[in-house]
Amino acid sequence: MKPSLRRGSPAQRNTGRHKAPLVWVVMAIILIAAPSLFPSGFSLTLLTQMGTLTIFALSYNMLLGQCGMLSFGHAVYSGLGAYVTVHALNMLGKGAFVTPLPLMPLLGGVAGTLFGCLFGYVSTRRAGTTFAMISLGIGEMVYACVLMLPGFFGGEGGISTNRSVGRPLLGLTFGPAIQVYYLVAAWSFISMIAMYALARTPLGRLANAVRDNPERAEFVGYDARVVRFLQLVLSAFFAGVAGALSCVNFEIVGAENVSALASGGVLLASFIGGIPFFFGPVVGSVIFVLFVTALSGVTKAWLFYLGLFFCVMVLYAPGGIASLFVMQFPVIRARKFGRLLAPYGAALAAGLAALAGLIGIVEAVYRLSDSTGGTRMVLAGIALDAARAPVWALSILVLVVGLVALRFAARFTQARWDAVQEELKAA
Amino acid sequence: MKAALELVDVHKSFGSTRIINGVSLAVAEGERHAIIGPNGAGKSTLYNLVSGRFPPSSGRVLLKGEDITNLTPFEINRKGLSRSFQVTNLFHNLSVYENLRCAVLWGAGYRYSFWHRLSKLGEVNARVEEVLERIGLARRAQAAAGTLSYAEQRALELGVTIAGGAGVILLDEPTAGMSRTETAHAVELIRQVTAGKTLLMVEHDMGVVFDLADRISVLVYGEVIASGPPAAIRASAAVQEAYLGTLGVTHA
DSSP: OOOOOOOOGGGGGGGOOOOOOHHHHHHHHHHHHHHHHSSSSHHHHHHHHHHHHHHHHHHHHHHHHHHHHSSSSSSSHHHHHHHHHHHHHHHHHHHOOOOOOGHHHHHHHHHHHHHHHHHHHHHHOOOOOHHHHHHHHHHHHHHHOOOOOOHHGGGGOOOOOOGSSOOOBBBOSSSSSHHHHHHHHHHHHHHHHHHHTTTTSSHHHEEEEEOOOOOHHHHHHHHHHHHHHHHHHHHHHHHHHHHHHHHHHSSEEGGGGSSHHHHHHHHHHHHHHHSTTTTHHHHHHEEEEEEEIIIIOOOHHHHHHHHHHHHHHHHHHHTTTHHHHHHTTHHHHTOOOOOHHHHEEEEEHHHHHHHHHHHHHHHHHHHHHHHSOOSSEEETTEEEETTTTTHHHHHHHHHHHHHHHHHHHHHHHHHHHHHHHHHHHHH | EEEEEEEEEEEETTTTTTEEEEEEEEETOOOOOEHHHHHHHHHHEEEHHHTTSOOOOOOEEEETTTOOOTHHHHHHHHEEEEOSSSSSOTTTBBBBBHHHHHHHHHHTTTTOOOSSSSGGGGHHHHHHHHHHHTTTOOOTTTTBBBSSSSSHHHHHHHHHHHHTTSEEEHHHHHHTTTOHHHHHHHHEEEEHHHTTTEEEEEEEEEHHHHHHHHHEEEEETTTEEEEHHHHHHHHHHIIIIIIIHHHHHHEE
16 A cells, blocks of 8 residues: 555664754653643543553564564563562552652562563574564463462462552652653653663664674674673663553553563554654554553454554554654655645545445444344444344445545555655656 | 784585685785685685684684684674675665664774763764775765665675774675676775785685785685795696686686
């Protein structure tokens, strides 16, 4: 559908130019203003989860996007960080001094780092498929340990805590959700800047080099294994920070925190957002939380839609949402974006039509497969009966028409895109 | 004269196949030494043994008198030996600038640092700029290595090899696949960037070899059958028979 983008590193565009401060000012304003723009309790829940996942996904991308390490077990570091935090919080509740609540993420980070050293020593010996397999194995191993050692991990039920047990700090109890949001926002902001800075150090650059060509890295003096190990340990620190924040937010830590599902989730979020770009996983986290928390309240088929969305992204936009935006920049700079509005509009309309048809079919199927609630359903404010033929006929018709229209729109878009690119090259 | 690089009775077998059969070779400090030989003579294998890609079956490799026989590629590189590759071997998603910077960082002492900002490393960046100028890629500094033309990639390959400041440089067919004018330019470039360094090169183009090399060794079936200054090699009957006889008509 969209012309594929050559996977490039942000490093390509970042020598000598210093645009960073403006980005951080904008980011700070977004983080501070978000609760005012979306004031409901539910949106605050979403925003807090987005902030936490942002740290987790960025830390994941330190492995995948920056160093080429495909991990299926990154939740091990966030999850174990969360377990350590939950015990620390409970000790705090019993009157023992551990660390004030706002600094708990530091503790989670240290826990993540230690486990990163332990597991990373084993897993980073090899890159590629071997690393992916070992990360999966370690994830399963830790998950099994969590269930086998209920004394520390609380078994199936997990361990619950109360975040407002400590003495109030500057009048903040961290009981109210808004205070938790700002705690998460502050840590997100700091973590983002820290990870951005890390990507611009010698180790960060050599991580890119090892991703592209580990052999050549060894012939310019670097042990690729040490680079991978250090990168993983640093990444595990931020995963631990994210784990601690999720513990503070949910006040419960269970086996699902270290599960393969959680590890898969962060992979999806990072990839959807765009792993070649530093800010890609931030975008991905926002979208992922909308799917998992918001869409799941609307439809039982949310996981189906998430899977479908992921597949479409992998096939048509392997650089993620971020790449779709970044590839428009040269066109916008040349003031030619107006010429793309018509094809984009056509593609969007056709895509939405196809999606509407698909949603009709998927929802009807789910309705029929659920024996408890009858066959009546409401779609876009219209009461429908999933057992009736017209619903199916209309849905299929809209889907087919939408797909056909999308084909034409895609060709139109491609042709116009190529024409604009030619003009850019000529200019 | 003290040898910058010395091979002492080096053997290498893969299974029962003997590729290198007791090669002994000494390259003096500051010398430009070329290795020639027909295809399959073991030239690439010899390079891989010297640069640590794999260990020899027996024998010793000495770098400035120090034994580097069983060291890893990065350990050998840190001791001052750097090599290029016949098939371009770059960091393809990184820019030309970053490719060179990666090659400079270890030698500049920054190692695995994650507490220095790259943009603040004045001497590293100055060195990168200098190499960029020398290899003629200053205007392509921000282009991703994977998007360069073949000749540009060969130039960058050479740049990455010399950027770290190694004293001993191994070049593997630096002019392979180049046109006549590109080759002439490459020879000039190699002469410039390896000035004052010890150079060992594998090369098929006899024009390049006789132009650049102070000494030439002829490798046939894993053995050095002759070693000496260009004039002596050209005159050697054994070499004529084994090698130049077939190729000399077109190249020499």
